[in-house]
Amino acid sequence: MFTNRRILEDGICQDFESLSVSKKLVRSVSQKLRKKRVHRSDGGEEDSAGGVSLRCLTMYGRVGGCKVGADCSEDFGGSSTRRLSASEEGIKSAYRCGTEDCCSYGRKDRFRKRSSRKGLELDELHRNGRMNISLPDDILEMCLMRLPLSSLMSARLVCKKWNHLTTTPRFMQMRKEGCYQTPWLFVFGSVKDGHCSGEVRVLDVDLHQWHKVDVEVLKGRFMFSVASMHEEIYIVGGCSSLTSFGRxxxxxxxTHKSMLVFSPSTKSWRKAESMKYARSSPILGISEVTVDCPITPTQSTRQDRRFPRSRLGGVSDVYEDPHRLSVRRQLRSLSDENASIMGPTKKQRRPLRQRTETSSLRDGGKRFVLIAIGGLGSWDEPLDSGEIYDSMSNKxxxxxxxxxxxxxVCSGVVCDKTFFVYSESDxxxxxxxxxxxxLVIQTTPSPPRVHEYYPKLICCGTRLFMLSVSWCEGDGQIGRRNKAIRKMWELDLTYLTWTEVSTHPDAPMDWNAAxxxxxxxxxxxxxxxxxxxVLDFFTVCNVGVSDKVMSWTHISRNRVGRELDASSCMTKTIAALHL
Structure with a gap:
């Protein structure tokens, strides 16, 4: 019996060696088999109920089949109570070692155990609240850029990563190109208890929801003008009280000459270059220009800056500068003008920072100009001068x-690369x-208006509109009183004629409507x-429809003026952005 057992083990070892299985693996499997064997009552040996067939061991050695301890007695067609001897298993494994039944069973068993183990781990993570599922950055950006602005602001508070992804210029550009932005209306100039609170009321036009933004830099500042460009709002000029702060x-x-820049998408503020002259309530116009567009003062502008002194003042120009009329001085000034037209020389090259800004604009940035004209000066005097701001040079x-x-000047707007202004004298x-x-533009006929209400110029694309208040007869009936209504006119830029296109539904109760x-x-x-x-009414008119009559609709009523003073009617100003 011992001899037969030895011969059988030697044969098994030879079979394993013929399958290129390492001796160490064969030795470990043989030891496990010896531990699991039991003796029968007649002195014979066979595997226990939990024994492992040699066929399974062969497949395990070759392709990693079922684990040690699997019961594969049913693969041979026998009953579940019948046990095969080691010799019979060796013989049958020699004929069935090429099959994959037992191997597939082993794979299913391992997959079932692995799946159950992962399921238990997921359940445990859910119970402990430690579930951490992360998305790639590009997919996360695609999801976040589709959110409305109010939801996007809340998403930035989740973590630093989300805050960083949603504030990059690339994310802003993707959101803008994907047409996921909606119109927002910003109302400045809130006055409470006689003081400028600095609060900015923001209206989500699509959702009809109001939001409030507290701005420290605008506290105590009033009578300023605003303009919007490239998802930013520019606050120009204004006044502040000297006796009591904020009143x-x-x-x-x-009177201030500074300009502040507000970015609503990032809730950030920065200070730009200040104007040369202080202004309150200036008339603003803003427009995009090409990088090569020359923004230089003309010769007439330089002449306007000269203030010749008369003899009655005590000193003449000749005695002030005796070489003013010399030929050398004239040639020098002429060469300076030609040099400014041709471009900077080697000695007049721009600094490195300015060259960097110019190169960045050429790489895909956008350049714009902001014009400020009129308004009131430091001594509350009306101004007829103007200044232009270049975003490329920040000057x-x-x-x-x-x-x-x-x-x-009472109103102005940029339309088709031209800054149109309208005066109180029509x-x-x-x-x-x-x-x-x-250029002075002669239009016919001039729209009739009530002089107590200043007209407002509006530009939509390449179309120029004006809103003015005029008297309307009482429907042709005798005894019916006339009433004042607000009409919207459109200027034909080819024939320079005004045409009435719409009528505002509300009575013109506010002489300073924005x-x-x-x-x-x-x-x-x-x-x-x-x-x-204090009552407030906010309306909107869509001028893009061509087959329908341009009509005004209300988007909000009595939602802002409840908490404000009557002074807000005079100091208010609005701006609109797509965010």
């Missing part, structure tokens, strides 16, 4: 003054941004005090 007081005030440059006898002029000079355009939408904000309460 709207025109008796003792300081202000004086421009040519308004035409003579033009009057005080005159229209245009400033050519690329050429740098003013209007702003965003793409094909014109937003209006009216605020007035009646019966001791």
């Amino acid at each position: 709207v007081d025109r008796s003792s005030f300081k 202000w440059t004086e421009i040519q003054k308004l035409p003579v006898d033009f009057g005080i 005159k229209l002029a245009g400033y050519d941004i690329e050429r740098g000079y003013w 209007f702003v355009a965003d793409k094909d939408l014109i937003f209006g904000a009216e605020m007035f005090k009646i019966f001791g309460q």
Whole structure:
């Protein structure tokens, strides 16, 4: 019996060696088999109920089949109670070693155990609240850029990674190109208890929800003007009281010449280059220009800056500069003008920072200009001068003054590379941004208006509109009183004629109503005090529809003026952005 057992083990070892299985593996498996064997009552030996067939061992050695201890007696067609001897297993494994039944069973068993183990781990993670599922950055950006702005602001508070991904210029550009932005309306100039609170009221036009943003830098500042470009809002000029900080007081005030930049998408503020002259309530116009567009003062502008002294003043120009009329001086000034036109020389090269900004704009950035004209000066005097801001150089440059006898500017807007301004004396002029000079525009007929209400110029694309208040007859009936209504006119830039296109539904109770355009939408904000309460009405008109009549609709009523003073009707100003 011992001899037969030895011969059988030697044969098994030879079979394993013929299958290129290491001796160490064969030795470990043989030891496990010896431990699991039991003796029968007749002195014979066979595997226990939990024994392992040699066939399974062969497959395990070759392709990693079932684990040690699997019961494979049913593969041979026998009953579950019948046990095969070691010799019979060796013989049958010699004929069935090429099959994959037992191997597939082993794979299923391992997969079942592995799946159950993973399921237990996931359940444990869920119970302990330690589930951490992360997405790739590109997929995460695609998900976040589809969120509305209010939801995007909340998503930035989740973690630093989300905050970083949603504030990069690449993310902003993807969100803008994907048309996931919606119009937002910003209302500045809130006054509470006689003080400028600095609060900015923001309206989500699509969701009809109001939000409030507290701004420290605007506290105590009033009578400033705003303009929007490239998802940013520019606050220009303004006043602040000197006697009591934050109080709207025109008796003792300081006029500012600084410009602040507000980015609503990132809630960040920065200070840009200040104007050369202090202004309150200036008329602003903003427009995109090409990188090669020359923004330089013309010769007439340089002449306007000269202030010759007369003999009555005590000193003449000749005695002040005796070489003023010399030929050498004239040739030198002429060469300086030609050099400024041809470009900077080697000695006049721009600094490294400015060259970097220019190169970045050429690589895909956008350049724009901001024009500020008119307004009130430091001594509350009306101004007829103007300045232009270049985003590429971050500098202000004086421009040519308004035409003579033009009057005080009350409204202005940029349309088709021309800055149109309208005066209180019903005159229209245009400033050519690329050429740098003013043109007086004669229009027929001039829209009738009530002089107590200043007209407002609005531009949508290449279309120029004006909103003015005029008297309307009482429907042709005798005894019916006339009423004042607000009409919208459109100027034909080819024939220079005004045409009435729409009528505002509300009565013109606010003489300082504010209007702003965003793409094909014109937003209006009216605020007035009646019966001791401040009321506000916000309307919108879509001028992009061609087959329908341009009609105004209300988007909000009495949601802002409840907490504000009557002074907010005078200090309010609005801006519109797609965010």
